[in-house]
Amino acid sequence: MVxxxxxxxxxxxxxxxxxxxxGPDHETRYGAIVTDSLGDVVLHVxxxxxxxxxxxxKDDGFDQLIDLTAVDFLAYAAPRxxxxxxxxxRFEVVVQLINHDRGDRVRVRxxxxxxxxVVPSLFDVWxxxxxxxxxxxxxxxxxxxxxxDMSRILMPEDWVGYPLRKDYAVGSIPVxxxxxxxxx
Amino acid sequence: MTAERVLRRGDDSAVLRLSEAAAAEIGxxxxxxxxxxxxxxxxxxxxxxxxxVLRLMLxxxxxxxxxxxxVVGYLHTGMEKQAxxxxxxxxxTNVTRMDYASPLFSELAFSLTTxxxxxxxxxxxxxxxxxxxxxxxxxxxxxxxxATNGMDLGAVGMMIYGWREREEVxxxxxxxxxxxxxxxxIRPGGVAADLPDGWEAEVARILEITEPRLEEYxxxxxxxxxWRERLQGVGVLNADEALALSATGPLLRSTGYAWDLRRDExxxxxxxxxxxxxxxxxxxxxxxxxxxxxxxxxxxKIVRQILEKMPSGDYRVQDKKVTPPPRVRIDQxxxxxxxxxxxxxxxxxxxxxxxxxxVESPRGELGVYIxxxxxxxxxRMHVRGPSFIxxxxxxxxxxxxxxxxxxxxxxxxxxxxxxVDR
Numbered sequence: 385m386v387x388x389x390x391x392x393x394x395x396x397x398x399x400x401x402x403x404x405x406x407g408p409d410h411e412t413r414y415g416a417i418v419t420d421s422l423g424d425v426v427l428h429v430x431x432x433x434x435x436x437x438x439x440x441x442k443d444d445g446f447d448q449l450i451d452l453t454a455v456d457f458l459a460y461a462a463p464r465x466x467x468x469x470x471x472x473x474r475f476e477v478v479v480q481l482i483n484h485d486r487g488d489r490v491r492v493r494x495x496x497x498x499x500x501x502v503v504p505s506l507f508d509v510w511x512x513x514x515x516x517x518x519x520x521x522x523x524x525x526x527x528x529x530x531x532x533d534m535s536r537i538l539m540p541e542d543w544v545g546y547p548l549r550k551d552y553a554v555g556s557i558p559v560x561x562x563x564x565x566x567x568x
Numbered sequence: 569m570t571a572e573r574v575l576r577r578g579d580d581s582a583v584l585r586l587s588e589a590a591a592a593e594i595g596x597x598x599x600x601x602x603x604x605x606x607x608x609x610x611x612x613x614x615x616x617x618x619x620x621v622l623r624l625m626l627x628x629x630x631x632x633x634x635x636x637x638x639v640v641g642y643l644h645t646g647m648e649k650q651a652x653x654x655x656x657x658x659x660x661t662n663v664t665r666m667d668y669a670s671p672l673f674s675e676l677a678f679s680l681t682t683x684x685x686x687x688x689x690x691x692x693x694x695x696x697x698x699x700x701x702x703x704x705x706x707x708x709x710x711x712x713x714x715a716t717n718g719m720d721l722g723a724v725g726m727m728i729y730g731w732r733e734r735e736e737v738x739x740x741x742x743x744x745x746x747x748x749x750x751x752x753x754i755r756p757g758g759v760a761a762d763l764p765d766g767w768e769a770e771v772a773r774i775l776e777i778t779e780p781r782l783e784e785y786x787x788x789x790x791x792x793x794x795w796r797e798r799l800q801g802v803g804v805l806n807a808d809e810a811l812a813l814s815a816t817g818p819l820l821r822s823t824g825y826a827w828d829l830r831r832d833e834x835x836x837x838x839x840x841x842x843x844x845x846x847x848x849x850x851x852x853x854x855x856x857x858x859x860x861x862x863x864x865x866x867x868x869k870i871v872r873q874i875l876e877k878m879p880s881g882d883y884r885v886q887d888k889k890v891t892p893p894p895r896v897r898i899d900q901x902x903x904x905x906x907x908x909x910x911x912x913x914x915x916x917x918x919x920x921x922x923x924x925x926x927v928e929s930p931r932g933e934l935g936v937y938i939x940x941x942x943x944x945x946x947x948r949m950h951v952r953g954p955s956f957i958x959x960x961x962x963x964x965x966x967x968x969x970x971x972x973x974x975x976x977x978x979x980x981x982x983x984x985x986x987x988v989d990r
Contacts, residue, residue, distance in 0.1 A: 422684055422923050448811045450926075451952040455939050462920035462941040478937065480924060480952070484811075484827055491924060512814025514583075515960050523648075533585035538641040538989060541588055547649055548948075554653060 410467070414440035416492070417467050427492045428470045434494050435504045441481055441490065442509050449510035450489075451480040454496075454520045458550040474498035475526055479506070496526055505531035523548035582967035584627050584635035591625055606634065611974075613642045619716065619978065620985035624962075631970050636963045640956075643989035651949035655915030656682050657890075659946065661752045663936070666951060667987040668749055670709040672701050673929035674951070674987075675754040677936040680835065680925040682756040685918050685940050686890065692837075693881040694758035699836045700771070700874045701744070701753065702927075703867040707778070708737035709930040710860045710867075713982050714785060717857060720979040721798050726788060733781055736774050743770065757891050758884025768875060775868055782864060790858065799854035803965035803977040806851055813964065814957045817932025818863070819981065822848035822855040829928035841873045853980040860982075863930075889916050915944035931955050931982060953987040 411418040414437040416427035429437045455476045457464065464472045475496035482489050496503055505528035506513040517528040518537040525546035527534060536543060545552055586608075594608055612623035621642035627635040651662050659682070663674040676698060683690065690698075711734040718726025738748040743764055745751040753760050789795045805815070807823040820827055828845040830838040843866045848855025884891050892911045897904040920942040926935035932954030939948040958981055965977045 422687075422921060424924065449814050450816075450933060451924075451935055451937065451950075453937060453950040453952075455948045460941050460947060461943065465921065478922075478950075480935070480937075484825075484832075487832055510814065511812050512957065512960060515957060516814075519956075533583075535587055536641075538644040540641070547646055552649075554649060 410469070413490075414438075414444070417469060419465075419467050421465070421491070425488075425490045427490055428467060429492060429494055430470070431494060431496065431503055434492075435506075435509075437492065438479070438506055438509050441492075445483045445485055446481040446488075446490065447484055448482050449479065449506060449512050449516075450482050451478075452506070452513050452516035452520065453478050454524045454526055454548075456524060456548065456550045458498075471495060475501055475524060477503055477520065477526065501526040502529055503527070504529045507531055522546070525549065582635055582963040584625055584637040584963065586625065586637060588625075588639065609971075613639075619983060622959075622978065622983060622985055622988070624974070624978075626966075626971065626974070628971065631972070633966045633969055633971055633974060636966050636974075638959050638962050640959065640985070640988050643985050645989070647990045648949055648951065651946055653945065655944045656756055656918055656946065657911065657915045659949065660755050661750075663949075663951065664750045664752055665986065666953065666990055667929065667931070667934070667955065667984045669712050669984050670705050670930050671750055672698075672705040672754055673927055673934050674936075675752065676702060677925055677927045677929075677934050677951075678938075678949075679754050679756045680927065681923050681936045681938045682918060684923040684925055685921055685938060686756065687919070688757065688885050688887055688890065690758045690885050691882040692879045693762075694883050694885070695836050696874055696878050697759050697763060697883060698754055699838070699841075700763075700871060700878070701741075701759075702836075703870045703874070704737050704740065704771070704774070706867045706930050707864050707871075708734045708741075710864045711737070713860050713930075714864075717979045717982075718789065720975050721795070723789060723795065726785070729781065729785070729788070733778055736777055740767075740770050740774060743767070755884075757887065758882070762883040771871060771875060775871060778864070778868065782861065785861060790861065796854060799857060799976060799980075800852055801850070802853045802969065802973045803980060804850060804852045805961060805965060809964060810851070810961065813960050815932070815961050816954055817929070817958065818856050818859045819932065819958050819961060821846060821859055823851035824849055829926060829933060833926075835925070835927060840877070841870050843867075843870050853976050856980040856982075860930075917942060917944050918946075926952070929954055931984065931987075932958060951987075951990060953990060955983040955985070955987040956990075959983050959988060 413427060415433050416429040416437045419426045455478060456474060457476060458474055466472055473495040475498065477494040477496055479492040494503060503526060505517055515537060517531055518535060520526050521528060521534055522536040522539050523546060591608060607628045609626045609628050611626055613621040623639040625637045625639060626633050647662055647666060651659055654662055659678050660675045663678045664671040666674050711730050715727045715730025718730065741751060742748050745753040805823055807825040810820045810823045824847050826845050826847045831845050846859045846862050848859055892908045893904040898908055918940045920940055922939045924935055924937045926933045933952065934954055935952035937950040938946045941947040962977065962981055966974050
């Protein structure tokens with residue numbers, strides 16, 4: 385078993401080394417830095433260029449937003465696989481786009497600081513982002529600027545806290561019930 | 569109608585963007601809505617036609633739905649948070665409980681993503697077993713849709729017929745995986761067990777039974793004037809709207825947009841089997857019904873080819889890192905026992921990185937996004953549930969329709985609430 389563990393650690397180190405090597409060639413697309421993650425195209429943007437990049441991607445034929453989610457890197461143990469020039473922040477909003485005509489996909493990763501977790505909404509570019517952005521707001525407390533209905537979606541409206549943040553404990557929490565007295 | 573309708577933000581949009589607290593206020597003070605005939609109506613979460621616990625807030629004028637809002641979360645149990653506590657080996661037991669009508673697809677998407685991070689390739693037989701099980705699962709899932717769709721629209725007999733055929737498939741699943749649902753059968757590295765003796769005969773029997781019964785469905789529903797009248801022209805969506813709202817699966821295909829990951833981004837061995845991607849013309853409830861009915865036939869076509877082409881060999885990868893030793897070795901060797909124990913207690917470490925893999929589930933694109941930090945549990949696991957995202961189309965489908973058609977629309981979007989709420 386000991387040898388197995390060593391094998392695991394070696395492989396982990398190999399992979400991250402590969403990614404660091406792939407990073408600094410600084411290819412850009414729609415104004416964003418491009419990296420490769422296990423064969424997938426990843427675009428790294430900051431909040432200022434996010435909307436411009438997304439609009440450019442839409443104009444280039446990325447006709448559907450497939451997925452939008454977030455990651456909280458507060459307790460991340462490994463080195464972050466970000467290219468030079470991208471400042472790591474606590475949160476990352478991750479968007480998957482698809483171009484049906486070319487059969488092409490990209491993943492866009494946006495760095496979002498913990499002290500001001502606000503990102504422009506993609507609602508005006510792809511209205512399908514509405515529910516997904518509400519879910520990210522509900523679970524991570526990241527707000528989407530100009531979103532038509534920035535409210536909780538899975539948790540009760542009056543819930544306190546953001547469950548998928550890494551500092552939100554797992555375990556026994558007294559169940560909050562919505563006050564149901566005045567609903568007919 | 570164009571995508572403009574979707575994009576509108578104002579009061580005339582299809583989506584009722586009203587908080588539950590504000591809705592309760594309106595309920596308490598009838599004067600707020602007294603200026604016209606508009607009523608705010610609550611439907612669900614416990615309503616026989618809402619497929620579990622979907623709640624709808626409907627703004628009505630007479631019997632016509634103006635705006636609506638699906639209210640979800642009643643089944644939310646924090647499964648994505650739970651996934652961060654479970655090892656990669658245990659992960660499948662968690663995701664399989666999301667879309668409980670097609671559990672094998674969630675297991676498959678999770679396993680493919682984990683394998684991508686691990687950089688392992690599963691043996692050919694495991695690939696074909698996965699394909700066989702998924703296509704049978706697609707059949708059982710669509711048969712369940714036939715049953716509930718019939719029931720929702722008053723063809724109560726159909727409920728029994730759909731479940732009767734689905735039961736045959738579930739019986740086969742029980743034979744292979746030990747369980748009728750929540751199988752935990754497809755795992756990173758392959759599948760949990762090889763197919764049992766006599767599986768070919770059992771699969772052939774299912775195909776033989778199902779074939780003529782689909783003809784009976786045609787008589788009962790497809791060609792029947794009442795059925796057509798009830799579904800045709802109801803809940804219409806066009807391709808631009810479906811793309812804009814991130815809809816996938818039969819919902820997108822019903823608009824005439826041919827997109828199926830099995831054909832367009834082949835995974836497993838879908839590029840080695842022959843099947844057709846079915847599309848609709850009008851994007852209405854009838855098209856969605858017809859697509860699902862005929863997708864059962866396409867799945868049967870694929871299953872027949874798998875019966876012929878099933879390769880022999882190993883059903884899981886022989887990589888000591890992810891695969892426990894065979895049962896007999898545990899009795900003979902202390903090292904094998906320790907190896908087994910370590911895999912099932914600590915799990916295996918997955919290299920740091922991020923990956924996304926998607927499969928075509930019966931409801932659309934089911935994707936799993938995993939971020940690993942090199943430990944034996946996912947740092948973050950996100951599931952792109954097609955039911956959750958397809959639900960966004962519901963207000964647009966219902967707009968300006970009758971409330972009685974709303975039942976047909978909920979049914980034809982076919983949301984599985986376990987996957988919506990996760």
